[in-house]
Structures are given as structure tokens and as C-alpha cells.
Amino acid sequence: MGAPVTVRGRFISIEGGEGVGKSTQIAALAAFITQKGFEVLLTREPGGTEGAETIRQLVLGGSAERWMPRAEALLFAAARSDHVERLIEPALASGKWVISDRFIDSSRAYQGGGSGLSDNDIMTLHQIGSRGMLPDRTLILRLDTKEAVSRAAARDQNQPDRIQGRTEIFHSDVDMAFVSFAEREPRVRLVDASGTADAVTARLLTEISDLLEPA
Numbered sequence: 717m718g719a720p721v722t723v724r725g726r727f728i729s730i731e732g733g734e735g736v737g738k739s740t741q742i743a744a745l746a747a748f749i750t751q752k753g754f755e756v757l758l759t760r761e762p763g764g765t766e767g768a769e770t771i772r773q774l775v776l777g778g779s780a781e782r783w784m785p786r787a788e789a790l791l792f793a794a795a796r797s798d799h800v801e802r803l804i805e806p807a808l809a810s811g812k813w814v815i816s817d818r819f820i821d822s823s824r825a826y827q828g829g830g831s832g833l834s835d836n837d838i839m840t841l842h843q844i845g846s847r848g849m850l851p852d853r854t855l856i857l858r859l860d861t862k863e864a865v866s867r868a869a870a871r872d873q874n875q876p877d878r879i880q881g882r883t884e885i886f887h888s889d890v891d892m893a894f895v896s897f898a899e900r901e902p903r904v905r906l907v908d909a910s911g912t913a914d915a916v917t918a919r920l921l922t923e924i925s926d927l928l929e930p931a
């Protein structure tokens with residue numbers, strides 16, 4: 717009799733602009749997947765490991781001018797490298813599902829679409845840092861900007877971090893970049909984030925139903 721086979725877990729990233737409801741929905745998705753009998757690891761970017769959480773403070777704190785776009789992209793890629801190698805890969809290898817609040821598509825949308833770096837440069841950094849690892853499914857929550865800003869402002873009492881506080885044009889470019897990924901890449905799905913939290917969860921579950929089926 718051979719050794720027991722551990723089936724690799726699934727990797728889902730949740731993306732979108734500020735305040736669209738990612739954290740709220742991740743908790744609901746995790747509860748559903750756990751109920752289906754899978755072990756789920758919840759994590760976030762930038763962050764998830766001690767080193768990456770330290771980079772999070774560096775890159776999201778301080779003045780708006782603290783980092784130029786290329787340095788910012790390198791910091792996100794370094795945080796992601798540690799996150800993938802120390803947390804995400806081992807969890808998937810042990811059969812856990814991993815749900816990450818943001819992943820590589822945030823770098824492509826914010827440092828690419830928003831700050832003007834090329835997708836090629838960002839993916840090159842990702843190849844070096846994380847061997848180009850991509851999620852099995854990426855769910856992008858989309859919400860009218862005014863509603864998202866008002867949700868985030870109510871939650872943060874108008875204390876945005878150095879990226880959240882950027883111009884409306886920046887955030888609109890980020891949103892357009894997210895949409896363009898979904899148009900080109902089947903793993904990426906756009907999900908309407910308006911309405912009640914339960915209604916949004918139902919839409920998200922539709923987009924991962926194939927992953928929950930037995931192989």
C-alpha cells in the first residue's frame with residue numbers, strides 16, 4: 717500500500733478597490749467552504765507573514781510621497797515572495813484552501829493601471845519573487861466608487877492610508893485595470909458588490925462552484 721495522497725488545496729484571491737466589501741465577503745466564503753469539509757486559511761496582502769506585515773507598515777504608512785512607484789512595486793513583490801514561500805505554498809501543499817485578501821492582481825492594478833508601470837515589469841517581479849504563481853480563481857468585487865468611498869470612510873473615520881487616499885482618477889484607473897484582466901483571463905471574474913452582503917456572497921459562490929465539485 718502506498719503513502720496516503722494529499723490533494724493540493726485551492727487558492728482564491730479576492731480583489732477590488734477600497735471599501736468594496738472584500739473582508740466581509742472573505743469571512744462569508746470561508747464559512748461556506750469550511751462547512752463543505754475543507755480546511756481554510758485566510759490571509760491578506762500586503763501581509764500574512766511577519767516579514768510581509770513589516771513591509772505592509774512601511775508601504776502603507778507615512779507620507780504620500782514616501783515611495784516612488786518602482787520602489788513601491790518592489791516592496792509589494794518582496795512581501796508577496798515571503799507570503800507565498802512561507803505561508804501560501806505550504807498551506808496548499810497540506811491540502812488547505814487559501815483565501816487571500818488581494819494578491820498579484822492588486823500590484824497589476826495599483827502599481828500598473830494606477831501608477832503607470834507596465835504589466836510586463838510587474839509580472840517579471842512576480843516571476844522572480846514568487847515564480848509567477850497565480851490563484852486558481854480571482855474574484856474582483858466591483859462597486860460604484862462613491863458608495864465604496866462612503867463605506868470605507870465610515871469604517872476608517874476618514875483616515876485613509878497612503879494608497880487609499882489617492883485621487884479619484886487613480887482609483888478609477890485601478891478599477892479599469894481590474895476589468896481588463898477579467899476580459900482577458902478566464903481565472904479572473906468580476907462580481908457585482910452592490911446590495912446586501914448575503915446577495916454578494918451568493919454571487920461569489922456561483923463563481924467558485926466548479927472548484928468545490930469533487931475532482
Ligand SMILES: Nc1ncnc2c1ncn2[C@@H]1O[C@H](COP(=O)(O)OP(=O)(O)OP(=O)(O)O)[C@@H](O)[C@H]1O
Pocket residue numbers: 733734735736737738739740741867868870871909910911912913914916
Ligand atoms: N454589502 C454591504 N452593504 C453595506 N455595507 C457593507 C457591505 N459589505 C461590507 N460593508 C461595510 O463596508 C465597510 C467596508 O467593507 P470591508 O472592510 O469588508 O471592505 P474591504 O474591501 O475589505 O475594504 P478595504 O479594501 O479598504 O480593506 C465595512 O464597514 C463593512 O461592514
Ligand SMILES: Cc1cn([C@H]2C[C@H](O)[C@@H](COP(=O)(O)O)O2)c(=O)[nH]c1=O
Pocket residue numbers: 734760761762776792818819820822823824826827879880
Ligand atoms: C497587495 C497590494 C495592495 N495594494 C494597496 C491596495 C490598498 O490600497 C492597500 C491594502 O489595503 P487593504 O485595506 O488591506 O485593502 O494596498 C497595492 O497597491 N498593491 C498591491 O500589490
